[in-house]
Amino acid sequence: MSPVWRITREEWRWLQRDRVAVLGLALLLLLTAVAIVHAAEQRDALTAERARRQSQVDHAFENAPDRHPHRMVHYGHFVFRPLNPLAAFDPGVDAQTGHTLFLEGHRQNSANFSEMRQSSLLLRFGQPTPAFVLQVLAPLLLVFAGHATLAREREAGTLRQLLAQGVRPHQIVAGKLLALGGLAAMALLPALLALGWMAAATPAPAVLVATLATGYALWLALWVLATVCVSAWLRQARSALVALLAVWAVGVVLLPRLAAELATAQLPLPTRMETDIAIARELAALGDSHNADDPYFAAFRARLLAQHGVARVQDLPQNYKGLVAMEGERLTSELFVRHADAGFALQQAQLDHVDRLAPLSPVLALRRLSMAAAGTDLAAYRSFLEQGERHRYALVQSLNRLQAEKLTLAGDRSSRDNRIGAEHWHDLAVFHFTPAPPAQALRAATPAATVLLLWLAGLGAVLAWATRRIGRVAA
Template sequence: MSAVRRIAREEWRLMRRDRVAMLGLALLLLLGTVAAFTAWDQRRAAQADRQRHQAQVDHEFDAQPDRHPHRMVHYGHFVFRPLNALAAFDAGIDPFTGHTLFLEGHRQNSANFGDVRQSSLLLRFGQLTPAFVLQVLAPLLLVFIGHAAVARERESGLLRVLMAQGLRPGQLVAGKLLALAGVAALMLLPAGVALAAIAADNPASAPLALAVALAYAAWLALWALGVVLVSALARHGRDALLALLAVWTVGVVLLPRLAPELATAARPLPTRLETDIAVARDLAALGDSHNPDNPHFSQFRRQVLAQYGVSRVEDLPVNYKGLVGMEGERLTSALFERYGRESFARQQAQLQQVALFSALSPVIALRRLSMGAAGTDLPSYQRFLDQAEQHRYAMVQALNRLQAQQLSWATDRNSRESRISKDHWHGLAAFRFQPEPAAATLQRIVPMAGVLAAWLLALGAALVWASRRLQGATR
């Protein structure tokens, strides 16, 4: 048996004799297992509820009686955001964003019913998910278990004896690292089983599940390296413990919360009230389709009459009111799209600024990678809103087109004759969300994986240097 393995085995023996360490490890494994089961059950129940509600509102829309198409425009429709399979592992920003969107003509509504808005403020401190357990709690336990791994040998004087017997410092450090890495692998076990179950149940998510597993393995390996590094540099175990607790507090707790605040202060977003006022002002500038003297729609009417070669809207082969509705919807939708792009561009700029802090706190890179793979980050949420808006626009324009083609100018003024068959809107409101392909998601999270790899290389190099320094410290 090699010296490295003997040292690792002896370290594991000492850990087993430490009742506090074993109790903490058992509690973490239990917590990770409970988190995996509860998160999976909550995700399954939420997805079933959304599918049931979606089927219900689809049926209610199709069951509407014969009526005027524009009434269906204002009747509107609900769409519910589907949950990604990996959302059970990392909820990301989903609890803070809405999942229900009301689609109607002339308006672009916000998603509603986010979990945080409907729950106590305690939810803001973090949900019990496998991602939370591994990101926050597992590193803390590694600190308590491994902080004295090397410092203990130096403090007791055993280090000099081992070096005198021919043990190289690199072997000692490698053995301690192997022992702590074994503990980290055990911590990862419940999450690994959960990810494997998700991949088996949803084969399309298998590449993303593997990426998440590798990312968290790198995260725990990073902490194993860091703990052994600090322990090798410290003269006393208590010094190593205090230093590592300070690193955990700043890197895992403080910076991930401070970075968004700094990004928000540097690139503030307009408030909801400010946005609503700006949109209302721009809508008024676009023109009022109900005002025949409005410059834009007066010009639009002349263009339509010239296109069909007639002098009066009554002589058009199509219903002019439907054409006006289509033009008005085109203008307002373009305005809503512009404001939406500007808002998400500002938020993306904030995220890019937050990502810069990953050079100081790798958990920021880990969270972005984890949320991206789980489909619970900002780009995934934006994808849902964009597709819902495209669906809303297509649905409203289809109803406006029915008004233009199925009703004449004369019948549109008679309430009894201005109805069309309900068969025209059967299936019109059905919404099918298309998630981002796995290959595109993997490509998007590669930079964050690069940050974790850079941290691993840097800590590995620092540990090699500390091992060499350890040799000089024993002379």
């Protein structure tokens, strides 16, 4: 048996006798299993609930009675954000963002009813998901189990004996890495099984499942290297434990929260009230479609009359009020989209600011990779809002077109003849959400994966340096 495997076997025997390692692994596996079951059940329940609610509101819209099309514009409609199949593994920003969007004319509403606002404050400290367990708790297991791998040998004098017997320093370090890597693999195994089940039981793309698995494998490998490196560098196991706990507290807990606070402070988002005021001012400057003397719509009326060669709006081939409604909706929708794009650009700038701190805290890179692969990042939320807005615009303009084509101007002004049949509402409200292609998620995850790989390379170089000095320190 080679010295590397002999050292690995002995290290495993020591870990089996270590109550902290055994109990820690058992608790982590139990917590991961509970998190997987809880997250899967919650996702299935939410998916079924949203599908049921969507069916109800679709049925209510399609079965509305005969009425004026513009009343249907203000009656509005609801769409519910479908959950990504991998959201059970990493919910990402889903807890902070809303999932219900009310569609109506002349307004672009934001999504409401986020889980964060409807849950207790405990939700702010992290949900019991597989991603949370692996990101925050699994490194602690590796720290407590592996901080003494080399420092213990040095304190007991066995490191000098191994070197005297002809065992090379790199063989000692390789054996310790394999032993601790095996523990990391056991900690990762339930999550890998859960991802495999999600890939088989849901339409989750296999490439994104593999990306998640690879990202978390890199994350735990990083902590294996860091733990052995610190243990090789410091003389006492106690000092190694304190140093590793400090690294975990700063890198995993403190820096991510501090990075978010710094980004918010340097690039603050406008409040909802400020945005509404700005939009109201620009809407007033655009023109009032309900005011016959408004300059913009007076010019619009003149263009329509000249285009059709008539002198009165009553002589137009379509209902003038419906045409005005369509033009007004076009103007306001362009304004809404412009403000929404500006808001998302500012949020993206905040994320870019946080990403620049990823070299200081690789957990930031891991979270970006994990949310991108799971389809629960800001880009996925933005895609839902943008598709919802396009659906809202198409729905409202379809109703406005019905007003223009199915009602005459005289009939529109009559309280008896200003209704059309309910069959016109059918198939207008059905919303089909299209998730982003896997290639887009991979592009978003690539920079984060690069950061993790660079961290691994850097730690590998530091460990190689520490390995070369093991013999001199032991002597």
